[in-house]
Amino acid sequence: MIKKNLPLFFSFCLIISVLACQNDKREDKKSKETAKIEKLASEVKAEKIKTIFYSLPSPLELTILFKREGVEYHYEELHDPKKRDAYVTTVKKALNLGVYGADLSYAGLFAKHADAIQFFSVSQVMAEDLGIGQTFQREFITRLEKNAANKDTLLQVISDFFLENDSYLKDQNQQDISTYVLVGGWIEGLYLGTHMISAKTSSTGIKEIIIGQLNSLDNLILLLSDIGKSIELNNLKDNMILLREYYNEVDYVKIDESEIKTKQESDEILIDNQQHRHEMNDSTLLKITETVTEIRNSIIR
Template identity: 30%
Template sequence: MKKIITSLLLVLCVSGVALAQRTEQQLLRNVIQTLPNSLEISYLIKDVGIKFRKNLLNPISHARSYHSDAKQALNLGVYSTDLGYINIYHDTPEAKSQAFLHLTAVKRMADSLRCTELFNFEVIQRLVTHSDDLDSLFKITNDIFAKLDNRFNEQKKPELSLLSLTGGWIESMYLTVSMDLEKPNKILTHEIVEQKLVLEQIEALLSFYESKPYVRQLINSLKKLRQAFAEIKTSRQVTKKRSDGTLIVEEKKAQIPKKTLQRIFKEITILRNQIIQPDK
């Protein structure tokens, strides 16, 4: 009987681990599908008519000061997002000169994480500095993330791909909210509202690695951001009615008071500063 119970417990434990892994993978896929691509965000920002702002980028000088895998993974996401932002302004001299420097920072992070060969830096540099081929950049970034995810899983460090994804998302949010505060725009506001759900999904994914101190610290910081997002008021506007009496929801409206947007920006800035701050 004792052997039977022990065997049953072992089966349950193994099944639980497998279920957790499947759940995590499904959540990760869901998050990737709903994440704002940094290139899309940058195009929205440019369409609003906001000029390139170098001061919004993570300083290149920080790149040599990230020593832990966690910081390197987070800032791989940050620098990659910055590179996407730079690409949209590649026809301006300031952005063009910044592209190579940020590409170097991305390479430094990749070198430190032992995944340099996953990046075709010659192709990326050509696309970032001379191309409006958005589809190719989308494909390259998606392919790289899939390869990174496989590599980190092989290294028994699956949380690193999630941290890279999270760092990129935080940088995208930082850019978007700062621009919406500078020049309010309905499209940018809508994009910010959509990230409320993404934040919840990221928190759910990070909870799988809550036993790791740096992940736990990140989760605690994200909670404050979630509280700020909770102040966003959304409503659905019904504009059509079928002959059978059923209603069709046409659009979801969101209201973000300036104070709420300022609070979101405050929390995202605190969180971002924690991520980009060089290791001591």
């Protein structure tokens, strides 16, 4: 009886073996396809992030906009370089590297040579701690020291540095650190722009610059939402979202035909293609200023 069933048994085992082999091949193929899809998704995400990075203004660009509207230089509003050693976590170091970078921009733009070297040196140490000190080359310090009396050259050196530093940060696969640096620099830029106001500062101009940063704010919130979670980061993101809510109070007013004609004749550019202008009242400006200050204080604390 047993002998009669042996061929049947072996046939059954062979069928099971073949099916198992086919199943393994299908699973292997499925696994490779999944890995391919995940790799493609990761590459698409990386390109999207890089596009967002390059859409954000550098601290120097933001500083130039505010200076055109009449802001002045007050050293006491800048972040204390002596607090550099107070930051021990990667998040804090990167955020404050962004802050010091914005302060470097202000010092350079107002031809404060000694202050510029001070902020550059602090930034260099912090960048090296984070492993991104490649762009803080000795060449920049040497050029800063040699051109103390030349405002234009001083500004050119700082501009060259920011171009190289921005490109390095945005091209490296270090999304977290790059995001923190960009957030810190952007917040400090807005903070200084709203705290160095003088009697000759154009309130309307300041409001227009702040309104113009809406897209950057949205992108920064998007980047923060895409990286790791912690109480510190959650608080930062929540405060950025609160700041975003105040932008909803900005009014969009349709420009009448006579104003459009006047603007066209004077070669002025309309705010957008829909021929609307943005209006921000003083109450909204105050809310945004106070929220930016709170975020900045939480960063440098």
